Amino acid sequence: MNATQNDAHCRQGAPSVATAAKRAGTRDAKRTPGTRGGLRRREHWTGFSLCLPAWVLLCALYLAPIIVLALLSVTDYEMGAVRWKVVGLDNYRRAFSDPVFRRSLANTLLYMVLVVPLSVAGGLFIALLVHARGVSRAFYEVIYFLPVTATLVAMATVWQFLLHPTLGPFNHLLDLAGLGRHNFLNQPGLMLPTLAAIGIWQLLGFNMILFLSRLSQIPQSLYDAAAIDGASHAIDRFLCVTVPLLGPTLLFVIVTSSITAFKIFDTVAVLTQGRHGSEVLLYDIYLEGFTYSRTGYAAALTVIFLALILLLSVWQTRQLDKKVHYA
Amino acid sequence: MLGPDALHVDLALRGIAKQFGATMVLQDIDLAIAPGEFISLVGPSGCGKSTLLRVIAGLEQPDRGSVSLAGRCIDEMAPSERDVAMVFQSYALYPHLSVAQNIALPLEMRQLRWWQRWPIARTLSGLVSRQAKAIRLQINADVRALAQTLQLDTLLHRKPMQLSGGQRQRVALARAMIRAPRVFLMDEPLSNLDARLRVHLRDELVQLHRRLRVTFVYVTHDQSEAMTMSDRIAVMDEGRILQFGTPKQLYSDPDNLQVARFIGSPTINTLCVEADASGNWQYFDTPLGAIPGRQQQPQPGERLTLAVRPEYLSVAVEPIVACDRQWPMQLHRIEHHGADDYVFLVDARAPGDTALIARLPAASSLERADPGTAVHVGFRWSDVMRFDAAGLRVREP
Amino acid sequence: MMRRSAAPRQAPADWSADDTVTLYGHATSHAQVPSARAHWAGLVRLKRALILLAAHGALLAGAAVMLLPFVWMLVTSVRPANEIFRGSLLPWPEHFHGWGHYHEALAYVPLVRFMLNGVLVCSGILAVQLLVAIPASYALAKLRFGSERILFYLVLAALCVPIQVTALPLYLGLAQVGGLNTYFAMMLPFFLSVFAIFLLRQSLKTFPDDILQAARLDGMSEFEILWRIVVPSARSSIAAFAVFSLVAHWNDLYWPMIVISDTQLAPPPLGMMFFATAETGSDYGALMAGATVLTLPLVLIFLMARRRFIQGLTM
DSSP: OHHHHHHHHHHHHHHHHHHHHHHHOOTTSOOOHHHHHHHHHHHHHHHHHHHHHHHHHHIIIIIHHHHHHHHHTTBOOOTTOSOOOBOTTHHHHHHHHOHHHHHHHHHHHHHHHHHHHHHHHHHHHHHHHHHTOSTTHHHHHHHHHHHHHSOHHHHHHHHHHHTOTTTOHHHHHHHHTTSOOOOTTTSHHHHHHHHHHHHHHHHHHHHHHHHHHHHTTSOHHHHHHHHHHTOOSHHHHIIIIIHHHHHHHHHHHHHHHHHHHHTOOHHIIIIITTOTTOOOHHHHHHIIIIISOOHHHHHHHHHHHHHHHHHHHHHHHHHHHHHHHHO | OOOTTOSOOSEEEEEEEEEETTEEEEEEEEEEEOTTOEEEEEOSTTSSHHHHHHHHHTSSOOSEEEEEETTEEOTTSOGGGTTEEEEOTTOOOOTTSOHHHHHHHHHHHHHSOHHHHSHHHHHHHHHHOHHHHHHHHHHHHHHHHHHHHTTOTTSTTSOGGGSOHHHHHHHHHHHHHTTOOSEEEEESTTTTSOHHHHHHHHHHHHHHHHHHOOEEEEEESOHHHHHHHOSEEEEEETTEEEEEEOHHHHHHSOSBHHHHHHSSSSOOEEEEEEEOTTSOEEETTEEEEOOTTOOSOOOTTOEEEEEEOGGGOEEESSOOSSOSEEEEEEEEEEEEETTEEEEEEEOTTSTTTTOEEEEEESSOTTTTOOTTOEEEEEEOGGGOEEEOTTSBEEOOO | OOOOOSOGGGSSSOOSSSGGGGGGGOOOOTTOOTTHHHHHHHHHHHHHHHHHHHHHHHHHHHHHHHHHHHHHHHHHHTSOHHHHHHTOOOSSOSSOOTTHHHHHHHHHSOHHHHHHHHHHHHHHHHHHHHHHHHHHHHHHHHOOOSSHHHHHHHHHHHHTOOHHHHHHHHHHHHHHTTOOSSHHHHHGGGSSOHHHHHHHHHHHHTSOHHHHHHHHHTTOOHHHIIIIIIHHHTHHHHHHHHHHHHHHHHHOOHHHHHHOOOGGGOOHHHHHHHHHHSGGGGOHHHHHHHHHHHHHHHHHHHHHSHHHHHHHHTO
């Protein structure tokens, strides 16, 4: 209330002062303290009011929920329960002795170990091949990027069909080859690799595009210079120019892919529903929090999830900041 | 100065032709460059000068023709084997390497084996192989010595991104110099710098050339750069060399109108004249009479282009005494350039395309004349160059 | 001078940045007689042809794997049920089934409704995101008002927090006020896009101050400057973000799965999941038809505006 009044007052009073001051010269020019204060107050109010909605939403959608989450994680609150009490770090202790949670953590890490190296190396390899193409470059770009654009849930059902033990063409082929049929989405040992294959299929094109955009930023003159400086073989120039210049991008792609892999959820939800052998972190949190309504426990798991993802995303955000700054 | 008929030839291009798609970028280029010469390739953008430089470097393969260096054919050699160094317009510094590493790279590539070059192997190979360590120490010493002469010694640990344009330019030069190549190739190395720095570095390059006494091939679109630095200049257009000669020759004795127009600032004045029915030359309604020294009687309707450098035009309010021909014009504008004034003139009879520029010493009688003042403009026949309808120089008798 | 022993031909791929670069790789010998030149050029040409063949071979094989699910989805959606049941391996239907499966799919689940839900939710989210983020990012980029530093750091910090972290408290809050199973619930957590603020701030930072000063001298208010000068100049960043936002929320499953249990409100991914896990989930003809319909919009937009699309997703 007070704020709006003040604001209105400034708006009425300020323009003439402001224009006069501007006419007199730059902002730093010598000026009476009163005028200067008025100008600054005006900028203050403008800035503050422009940011107000963002502030409100930031508090409501990030700050408050995270505080609530942290508080919930030390209680035994269950959705809809009337009574609850503070249990300290019990939820965390319980998490690390919970076999399901431990399995889901291990599975998530295994999934990352499968998906990240293959999708990054594969993306780089394809990017190098595609980059050297002339006319056909756009063609390959479209095809490899297609899985990124498609709704993963829909494509997951397609994979489900492709891998179906009786109807799916994969098993049909395996059968023809005498390798027998496999229930890829039901056998504990096979589920995670299968999910990883789908994850790689989806991520490959994205990583390729990231590499491609960096590759096309490397100026031809650097390759020319390297050729004159003594890198007479193509592989020499690759090691001398492409690799070092791709280095930061490579790290960035690895971290981005790790985050994506770490957050695996959609394919598990559609294909395996977290059956034994395919428990992953987010799906476990989902089950605990929203299906079993063990809110306090799920909050503790979420805090662990947040801690882990922060390791990756802090690094990514710093990179992002740098990238945009020095681009 | 080394003339065109110097005894030995260092770098020789014979019949170089190159086509990109349907456009002929280079058409039968022949060029013989003497050892230690500073050669400039100038021309408007797209004239093929950069492509020619890249052909010499081995970065571009010509469709026809051959390049030889010191009497040896180098057509089949990779760029790194040709004993040429190149400075790029964008400097092409490796952004991930420090200044010292950038400068050292050409030596490392030559003197160390691949496994000795890579960062992890660097320390290891130093431990294992005493020879590699010795080479590396020598390279470091060379880099430091060179950096000192180019005043880069305080910047050795910076990355290219942290350097100013002029500093980057010097690093690029150092990287080229470290190998002590037989030929320096420079592709518009100064065009990304501001004007003051450009003039300064121009001087440094000339000094450098004087000190190194190796062949320089310098590509630029700026004729004044070429004029001030080179021993000889090749003016190019549309993939051909229009003329190859000393700056003085190109300025005062051009072979064709394009060269005459390209060289010199302000641009040379051209007057289109036509022979009348009685065989006299006519510039608008100003009769010029016969051209002295010309034997042949002109055909009626024949056209010629007369070209006069701005400094050879006389301009005055009152009729001029010391000239062969004169005619009335109007003063359009005067530009003061300190020691000189550029006087822009228009012809009242056809204002658009007949503008002439005269370059007069400052403090001439015209100094304070108002625009629109009627003046007399004149020249001497001995200062006039003639070009035929195809733009070729007419040298008679 | 170094001489590499491995012949370039054996390289798994041409590593070069450009096809022309292969030109540097001359296998060289100083004593080459001119007559050998043609032979040598022929070898180079052969080498380049082989490299080209290998590269295209590898790329096409990979492309086939990438496309396989799409092809199979389309083929199955127009294949008669008995062929599906037999597990036909032919990459085309023996008998064309027409739109049959599509009609079935539409009868099982309200596909069109899913898509309309998706459009509604995505556009609602995007509109609020832009309305909030554009003024904030302008203020962060160009104005000094005391709290800009702390706000920017909070934005950076929030960039590291995915929806899965705040989902639980937000869900509890929505449940408290009885807001579950509404469009609003689906949109709420995404009204603030810290990514949009971050991205637009960086892009507006490069906007010249002189123009802002000139506009102020011309008597424009900050509000007018923002919408009439700054926003049009940041169009391409805004468009890129719009693509990013649309794709992200069109494809999002996690949050709708938590707050929506009413089939009528489901966005495409959730609808697809309802479809796939229902008893009808083994009618693969209809399922593939449904998947085709739900995948189509984004794929079409991608094919039509490829550059912008890629730019938006890889910012």
